[in-house]
Amino acid sequence: MIRGGRFARTGLVLPILLIALNTVYLSAALNIESQFSSGAGIGPRTVPILVSLCMYVALVVVVYGELRDDSASEPRGAVIRPALVVLATAGYIFLFRPLGYWIDTALYVAVLFGVFQFEIRRPHFFAVYVILVAVAFYGLFAGVFGVRLPPLPGGLG
């Protein structure tokens, strides 16, 4: 293993992120004011503080375990497809109301088909399946469950 490799492990990223979040959580917990005090100072901040302290202990154990673990880290390229799905999903959500269900869903499904390499060599089938998915789930939500979806750009329609 290369020097410093143990500290660059992907297994350490999540517990370190959680330690940071736990610190924010604990400081917010310490600032909770109780409306009325009950016996022995038990109040709205008691459990969050206890949970936060237990979290520190558990995370230290996890970090220690990760540092001792010699198994290979995941190659960085392995997360490109999931990252593309996350970006596409964030875009889908962001544009859901501005573009409306039909255009936004069609674009999102097209991107996912690309990521999953579905019918990318047959553009006609690709387009037909994109339309089919958008129509099928509009039918399910709006038709079967009677839900209002924004069908057109800007929520028109």
Add this chain to the structure above:
Amino acid sequence: MDTFLTFAHGFLALADPSVIGFLVAGFLIGTFFGAMPGLTSVLAIALLLPMTYTIDVIPALVMSAAIFMAGMYSGSITATTINIPGAPSSMMTAIEGYPLMRKGKGANALGHAALGSMIGGSIGAILLMGFMPLAAELSLMVRTPGKFSLVLFALVVIIIVDKGAIAKGVVATLLGIMLATIGIDVLQPIPRFNFGTETLVEGIDIMPIVIGAFALSEVLIQAQNWNSSFDADLARARDVKIRRRDFIPSLSEIREIGWLTYIKGAVIGYGTGILPGAGGSMAAFVSYAAAKSSSRKPEEYGHGSREGIAAAESANNAMCGGAFVPMLMFGIPGDPTTAIVLGVLVINGLQPGPRLLEQQADLLAPMFASLFVSALILIPLTLFLFGPYFVRIVSIPKGLLYSSIAVVALVGSYVATYSIFQMFLALIFGVLAYFMRKQNYSTVSLLLGFILGPDLEQYLRRSLSLNDGNPMIFLTNIDSLVFLLLTALFVYLILFRKRRSAA
């Protein structure tokens, strides 16, 4: 007699065409998700959760129960035919079913799996209906300190059953509890952890966590593992030839297995289901091991034992009945599927507990009936009608499948509250769950921590407040002491005893 009539009324509710429609649709959806490797009945119910905002509670519960039962059974289809368990609970069935498949007796193995599932599932549903009133009476006897220790017991068992990553299980559970503390305090009308925003004052809904943890994270995992051996599975699935008439097991084979194997498997499965976090995999494994140890032909195990299939399948389907007991009586889900069913109850304003059975048994009875009908009628019927085509399920293009799941999950999280914020939350929890799953943190523990966290806090604070902060109340209160001893016993049995025997 009253209880009997109430449950009989549940069967009458199924006579409503729309309710029976939801039952059949749920069963077929559960069969599809259970049979398809990578998809589970948990994912199916997770996708159903947003729809429950728009449909009545009875069809929602009936559909959830049918998905649960079907998903537990249908994992055996691909386990037997192509040696890939559709669900983790079908692992033992794959060990015995696939050797039979290679001997040209795949349809016979599927028939035995269906028969075991049918008997186990039916017995599990009957035990659920029969013991529910008793469980309700027992739960009334548990006081607040006892309830705290019971929730603690559930959380500890959920963490320690995942023996390979206990510290990570603790982290996931605590993270779930932390998420549950966001919003209004459980006992005082003050907001916590809203960080000055109004959106977080109401707290975090269960729906985006379920959608993120079980649907979107699955899409991300599949996107990463895209170059799998899928084409090989497809080719194997296309080669499988199954005839309908071969599904029916012969009487001599059933006699050889013995009715006691089915009944013992069902009782083990039901009992395992009551334990929080145990689930169908453990039920199948314990029953399979018990059947093997008392078998007259133990040498057949691992080479195509029909008895092994019967034991495993009757147990994992009977587990469905058992898993509902702690969820309905204490709000403690036995497994992730019942955790999401608990979400369905909560969304519809139903609070688990003994009063639920007393006051709203008319809503629960159709769900119990759905479990029974799914096991007794739909399992054999669907196998007979669609069995030859079941194995082709794996040949559905996965790109189309996962793209569709992503759309259903996101639009579903929007339609529940018409909120773009809920969609973003689902995405955030999806990404978090993806990294958790990649690093071997249990998302089931996250969900159960989130569900049980408010109860744990409420019971702890009430118990301590009533006793001037003295924690000895948990040792002096008898029911609390029983659950604490039970927790210690499970920790000893699952962790230390196993380690000793391994050494």
